[in-house]
Amino acid sequence: MSRPRISTVTELLKPITWFPPMWAFACGVVASGLPLASRWPEVLLGLLLAGPLVCASSQAVNDWFDRHVDAINEPHRPIPSGRMPGRWGFYIALAWTALSLLVASSLGPFVFAAGVFGLLLAWAYSAPPLRLKRNGWWGNAACAVCYEGLAWVTGAAVMAWGAWPEHRSLLLAALYSAGAHGIMTLNDFKSLDGDRRTGIASLPVQLGPQRAAQAACATMALPQLLVIGLLLHWQAPLHAVGVLGLLAAQGLMMRRFLADPLGRATWFSAGGVSLYVLGMLLSALALRQGGAA
Numbered sequence: 132m133s134r135p136r137i138s139t140v141t142e143l144l145k146p147i148t149w150f151p152p153m154w155a156f157a158c159g160v161v162a163s164g165l166p167l168a169s170r171w172p173e174v175l176l177g178l179l180l181a182g183p184l185v186c187a188s189s190q191a192v193n194d195w196f197d198r199h200v201d202a203i204n205e206p207h208r209p210i211p212s213g214r215m216p217g218r219w220g221f222y223i224a225l226a227w228t229a230l231s232l233l234v235a236s237s238l239g240p241f242v243f244a245a246g247v248f249g250l251l252l253a254w255a256y257s258a259p260p261l262r263l264k265r266n267g268w269w270g271n272a273a274c275a276v277c278y279e280g281l282a283w284v285t286g287a288a289v290m291a292w293g294a295w296p297e298h299r300s301l302l303l304a305a306l307y308s309a310g311a312h313g314i315m316t317l318n319d320f321k322s323l324d325g326d327r328r329t330g331i332a333s334l335p336v337q338l339g340p341q342r343a344a345q346a347a348c349a350t351m352a353l354p355q356l357l358v359i360g361l362l363l364h365w366q367a368p369l370h371a372v373g374v375l376g377l378l379a380a381q382g383l384m385m386r387r388f389l390a391d392p393l394g395r396a397t398w399f400s401a402g403g404v405s406l407y408v409l410g411m412l413l414s415a416l417a418l419r420q421g422g423a424a
Contacts, residue, residue: 139214140223145190149182152282154408155307156181159286162300162415170290173238177289180238181282184231185246189253189277191224193264196257204325228254239293245285252277267334267343271315279411280308299418302361306354307411313350314404316343320396335392344392348385351403352378355410362417370417377410 135143160167160174167174194201194210198220202211209215228250235246252273255261264270283304287296296304319326319333320340326333334343355378362371381403388399 133216135209135215135219139209143191143194143209143215143220143223144183144187144227146183146187148190149186151278151311151408152186153178153182155279155282155304155411156286158307158411158415159283159288159296159300159304160290161412162283162303162418163287163290163296164419165290167290173289174286176234176238177242177286180231180234180242180246181285184227184234185249185253186278188224188227188231188250189256191220191227192253193257195220195224196259196262200322200325200329200331203328204322238289241288241293241295242285245281245288249277249281252281264331264333266332267316267319267337271312271319271334274315275308275311279311280304283307283411299361299365300415303358303411303414303418306358306361307407307414310351310354310407313347314400314407316347316350317396317400317404319343320393323393340392341389344389344396348389351381351407352385355381355407358410358414362414365417367417370413373413374410377406377413381406 156177160177194208198208198210201208206212210220231246231250232243235243256263256270256273263273284296284301287300287304288294316334319335320343322331322333323335323340325331326336334346337343338346355374359371359374359378362368362374384399384403384406388395388403
């Protein structure tokens with residue numbers, strides 16, 4: 132096979148991973164409080180940039196530089212399975228990065244700068260010499276900033292014609308980005324064996340599964356408690372109660388997860404994270420609807 136099939140390229144770009152940054156971008160749009168009527172083209176282009184372009188670029192970069200790890204953890208992936216021959220994985224990562232920059236440049240200087248920063252983090256996460264993912268603290272922080280905080284701020288900036296978002300939106304973006312560090316830790320449980328054997332110090336490797344699970348839960352919960360406090364301070368009590376209810380439901384799931392971190396990490400990542408991102412939207416709506424004046 133001289134070149135990969137379209138279906139193999141799509142698998143390399145991992146569409147399932149595009150949702151978190153697209154959702155965060157949409158939350159930034161909502162939190163701006165500005166009308167969508169005249170900004171639909173830019174918003175749709177921004178969603179394309181957040182998910183199918185920048186996030187997809189990061190997935191291609193990661194698969195290329197993780198091909199030896201995936202040969203242990205996920206041998207069915209396009210590169211270790213041989214369905215992505217030669218250096219095609221690397222060339223696709225470069226091409227998608229270039230396309231992402233081209234689209235980002237069409238949305239103005241702020242979005243272009245955000246795109247450059249996000250792509251630099253994507254390459255720094257996976258590629259030597261930095262390869263931030265070798266340490267779970269740094270690697271997960273890079274992913275959390277790129278997937279949540281940066282995407283949120285970019286969405287708000289697109290709505291504001293490239294202006295810097297207001298401070299309440301920035302605070303929410305920062306807090307949900309911090310909580311996403313715990314979400315990234317959940318994703319590391321499935322690759323525990325390969326990480327150990329290849330010298331990647333993810334948090335489950337560094338701390339052990341039980342302590343890593345505790346750290347992930349605390350990292351997710353504490354920022355949400357601060358969000359609730361901010362919403363009360365901003366006089367949005369109904370939104371605060373809503374986020375509190377979502378956090379309480381996560382707490383019940385956390386109890387089950389902590390009883391069996393290795394067996395339930397994927398389960399909690401699906402259910403608990405869904406509740407987490409619903410809280411993001413509810414917080415954004417607090418700003419949009421004037422409840423946080």
